Amino acid sequence: MLRGFRTFPFFTAVSFAMGFYLTVPFFPMLVANPDLLESDIYYYDTVGQNRNKTPRKPNPDLHVPSVPVKHGVTVFSNIPNDKTAYPFLQTTINFVEAHFAFKAFLSDGTEVSYSTRGEHVRYSKCYGEICIIVSQKNVLGVSNSSTEWEKGHIFGEERYEVAMGHRAALVASDRKLYLYNSYTNHWETISLEQETLRGFANLYDKVAIITSRRILVVDLPSEAQFEQNLLLRGIYQFEMRDGFINFYSGDKLWMFRHQTEAFEEVDLTD
Template identity: 80%
Template sequence: MLSRPRPNQILKVLSVILGFSVLIGLIPSLIANPDQFEGDIYYYDTVGQNRNRPPQRPHPDLHVPTVPVKHGVTVFSNSPTDKTAYPYLQTTINFVEGHLSFKAFLSDGSEVSYSTRGEHVRYSKCNGDLCIIVSQKNVLGVSNTSTEWEKGHIFGEERYEVAMGHKAALVASDRKLYLFNSYTNHWETISLEQETLSAFANLYDKVAIITTRRILVIDLPREVQFEQNLLLRRISQFELRDGFMNFYAGSKLWMFRHQTEAFEEVDLTD
């Protein structure tokens, strides 16, 4: 008489059959994808959520675009040392940002509004007698003698540096300088030719701009410029005073006298 198979023997037979079935099912996928086990191994969550799956690395042949750097407006810092003793001057103008607009409130109580619809404001500030706005399209300025925001156009440049005085403001790009004159409510454009901005200073009605190639002194009420070539020298420090300006370059000093409106070259080694 044949003996009845035990339950544990039945389980072993079923396990062997199940193993053969799984192996037979995997053979086609192994033949079709012989390299599927090379490289990283990923774990699939049967619930449908890849909680345990590590981040995938892009294939070396694929180009993965990087996130573009957002350029903006930064505050300019003088590289030569500014020894000017600036007096305290109160800011006499203010603005309020409204819905798609800026409203400037002047010292006489009047209000000047500008619509920023279609523009992205990147910088705005008031100082002394003027306020400026920098957007992706325009530079804008207003002063206590303005009847409207004065607009200056900027084209195709993403990075700007801003310097504020009490009577003038500077917006500098890699190629141009945009100077706002609060006396005339006018934007003046100064091209940079094989030179970079080194310093900006504004004391009362005079502006000093130092580049790697020259010194510019600007009389704001008359919009007159005076220029001095640096002759390949580098200004290390400068000082603005009521009657003159001093610009030091090693043993050389360039002095600008307000009375004569001319530069004098002084050799400090004598």
């Protein structure tokens, strides 16, 4: 046995080295952002950045679709060129969305409320003298001359195009047209039989509707409808004026006169 051999300093040095080795890696490394040389210096902790993080997979038993089904409501855009010179239109009616209700405020201060319980509102807007709402099962309209929201029923429709006028509004699906008349506070349903909507315009008390097969002019106060077959021709331009409406189709013009409430065919090649 060796005398005078001291083991304490040796084991102390070894323990100190091992403790230093085990302790240092657990201190976070502070790295400066080199892009911020003249600004504040930011530091971030690099410990654990390279850990393997496997994304959680959705439970297959939940049957949640990856892309939610959306019922589309879009703003309608005319295909024929609309050359109507519209005057400045001031919106004189407004609404607010309350708790499960829409409250419309008419120009005379009257408040008209509609409960939306059980309905999902897809579209709502006020313009000119009217406001409309489109839900998953109803179309609703109110005007400054009405006392309540007028309801029109829609069933099995998923896609709509909405067009707003000063006195009338149109909600168009693939199968039907729903026309709101502010004068009568009424929804008129117009069926689309093997035809598609091409144009819509409203100037004062007249509405012009153009489809792939016909022209339809509606007088709002009387609800009278006047129709012209297009004879397989297309309308490329139309114009609404105070006394007449012009519909142009190549070398042919159909003019609707307000005074006679009839269409006149004009050959532009003469």
